[in-house]
Amino acid sequence: MKHGTLFMLFLLLSVSVSLRASWNIFGPDSITAHNVCFNVDNMNRCIICTDNGFWLGDGQFSNWEHFHLSHLPVWEACYQSGMNILLAMGNGSYSDGIYTFNPTTMEISLLEFIPMPHFICYQKNIQKYFVGYQGGMLSSECGINWVTESFFSGKNIVAMDFFNKNIVVSEMDNQLNIFYSPDGGNTWNTAPPGSPMISSMTFDFNGMLYGIFPDESWSSGFYSSENFGAAWANEFFSVNMSATGMDAMGNIFVGWGENPLGQEEGIACYDPFSGGLTFMNEGLSSLIVNKIRYNPAMSAMVLFCCTGNGVYFSNDYITALPKYKSEKQEDVKVFPNPSDGHFFIEAAPGMDIIGYTVYNPEGKIISKPEGNSAINKMPDSIIISGLPDGIYYLQIQSRNTHILKKIIILK
Secondary structure: OOHHHHHHHHHHHOOEEEOOOOOEEEEEEOOOEEEEEOOOOOOOOEEEEEOOEEEEEOOOOOOEEEEOOOOOEEEEEEEEEOOEEEEEEOOOOOOOEEEEEEOOOOEEEEEEEOOOEEEEEEEOOOOEEEEEEEOEEEEEOOOOOOEEOHHHOOOEEEEEEEEOOEEEEEEEOOOEEEEEEOOOOOOOEEOOOOOOOOOEEEEOOOOOEEEEEOOOOOOOEEEEEOOOOOOOEEEEEOOOEEEEEEOOOOOEEEEEOOOOOOOOOOEEEEOOOOOOEEEOOOOOOOOOEEEEEOOOOOOOOOEEEEEEOEEEEEOOOHHHOOOOOOHHHHHEEEEOOOEOOEEEEEEOOOOOEEEEEEEOOOOOEEEOOOOOOOEOOOOEEEEOOOOOOEEEEEEEEEOOOEEEEEEEEOO
């Protein structure tokens, strides 16, 4: 490893801490879990993607069935219509492609042959499906009939994410490029030379894009873009990173794959304001992280981590995350605290707060008002009624960040 990377890793470790979170197995154990995909049909079932087919879980996540087609690996799944589920399957064989699976008939059928698909997803804002593969990208309005996105012909498209109608995709092969569209894919632009190689990316709720530069190079690490992929900045350097994702509160998480260098490993929460990492590895049987997800349909605060030994979930990690150490924490005052449920919120001049969410100690959402609430220069208030005395967490959302405050209800 290069001496420069060692130096940056030393700086990174100096701002890293660990927390104790409970991790529990989700679905079958002792499997290599590439991904976990929720609400894949009209029964709210989920799929765990593995290197040997997939596991289908019922709506209660209590019963699991294993399916495969010639033992092909599955990389991602998404809802198509009715009972039908779309699958991206393949390992470089002649059977690679887009498949549809019907849980009632248990039939897996080929829709489109494509070599080495990497992802399949649906963008609801433009009502289109997309598949990236080793050779380009396809799109479909119905999930059945697919057309070639000619701009990407011959490119190995490995990752994609959306924010409203902004789309960002990345290419990794002999060419390393990032492409972005401001209009739902009607036009595409190429990020300037020197942009990072990105293998995994995620938008936060405010439109900040984060991405992983994998492998072991001078430039490997974690990057961000505040203009939808047009320009990138380094957050920190680290080798053998594998995944990034977020939770329902907008916290950003990063993961590492197999790391023989033994510097960082497992999963950590990243604080973009302090630059610190909070590792959450205790209780994971494998520290090879392939995917970090949350289920947007769940009311509880639950984080899912796909590893080399199954999928694990934690529903108590949020209360253990350290508060932001930056001045942002002081930009908002909540008083009186404790109170009988009537709290005043005062924001610093010029700070634009657009909403808030109240969680119980287990991370379950207690109160989230519809639409945006404006709490600007003048104090405003919220009334939390019908809750027993105890500790709760108030997440206050501004246009730039989420601030977490502990509040106490005492009648």
